[in-house]
Amino acid sequence: xxxxxxxxLSGDHKLITIGNFAADGVRGNKYKTYPxxxxxxxxxxxxxxxxxxxxxxFRQCTKRLHRGYGHYSGVIVDIFFDHxxxxxxxxxxxxxxxxxxxxxxxxxxxxxxxxxxxxxxLTPIMIEDNWLxxxxxxxxIQKVLNGMNKRTEGRSRMNEATKELKDFYEDFExxxxxxxxxxMVFSTLKRKDIQQQFNL
Numbered sequence: 645x646x647x648x649x650x651x652x653l654s655g656d657h658k659l660i661t662i663g664n665f666a667a668d669g670v671r672g673n674k675y676k677t678y679p680x681x682x683x684x685x686x687x688x689x690x691x692x693x694x695x696x697x698x699x700x701x702f703r704q705c706t707k708r709l710h711r712g713y714g715h716y717s718g719v720i721v722d723i724f725f726d727h728x729x730x731x732x733x734x735x736x737x738x739x740x741x742x743x744x745x746x747x748x749x750x751x752x753x754x755x756x757x758x759x760x761x762x763x764x765x766l767t768p769i770m771i772e773d774n775w776l777x778x779x780x781x782x783x784x785i786q787k788v789l790n791g792m793n794k795r796t797e798g799r800s801r802m803n804e805a806t807k808e809l810k811d812f813y814e815d816f817e818x819x820x821x822x823x824x825x826x827x828m829v830f831s832t833l834k835r836k837d838i839q840q841q842f843n844l
Contacts, residue, residue: 645696645827646726648776650689651748652736653831657844658751660685660835662758664692669760682758684842691834692827696722701823708812709805716800721816723779723788724809728820730780736824745776782806 645653647665654661663678663685670678675686696702702721709717733741749771756764770776778784786806793803809816838844 645692646722646779647770648726648779649722649729649824649827650692651776652729653692653828653835654685654688655832655835657681657685657839659755659758660688660839660844661748662752662755664689665752666759666763669762679758680842681844684838684844687838688831688835691838692831695827695830695834699823699826701819701826705816705819708815709808712808713801713805716796716802719792719800720789720802720805723785723792724816725820725824726779727782727785727809728817729824730777732821733780741780742777745774748776782809785809 650664650667651661654664659679659681663675663682665685666682667675667686667689670686675683678686697718702718705721705724706717709720713720729736730741733744737744739747752759752767753771756767759767773787775784775788778787786803789802789805793800796802
């Protein structure tokens with residue numbers, strides 16, 4: 645899953661949310677150098693990724709893209725799924741998306757020193773361009789994919805993937821909706837387990 649889903653699946657604990665958001669910037673056992681609440685968020689992120697990668701509906705979505713994008717297919721589907729979460733936000737939260745994102749940015753800036761270096765550099769750019777809100781539109785997704793393609797020096801051709809998003813839009817959205825129900829149940833249970841493990 646991409647940024648918005650990881651944030652949403654963290655519950656109401658600010659530091660768990662921040663750890664979940666920034667987990668990709670922490671390798672191996674280095675998570676143990678962070679405050680325990682952030683450690684819990686990092687562990688939750690890793691469990692979510694493992695669950696997602698193995699889920700039949702997620703794998704079904706990546707198969708639609710594999711011929712054109714190879715091992716980048718999973719990254720693209722992660723981004724597509726954040727689009728459907730943002731687009732259908734009212735289904736999942738009573739807090740308006742703009743307010744939810746604004747509150748998260750505030751928490752992020754207040755805890756900038758707790759982020760891994762890559763995310764310390766990334767955060768101001770993300771906030772300035774309002775990445776999380778941009779996920780709600782196909783135009784926003786296009787900008788994200790353009791940036792991802794640029795970072796791969798054009799090898800991924802991820803900037804072309806909005807074609808498949810439009811061509812199979814209803815299929816992707818249906819798969820996301822069913823998959824996300826499973827992921828919410830899994831994440832809630834796993835988060836409770838991790839919080840007990842860390843005595844939070």
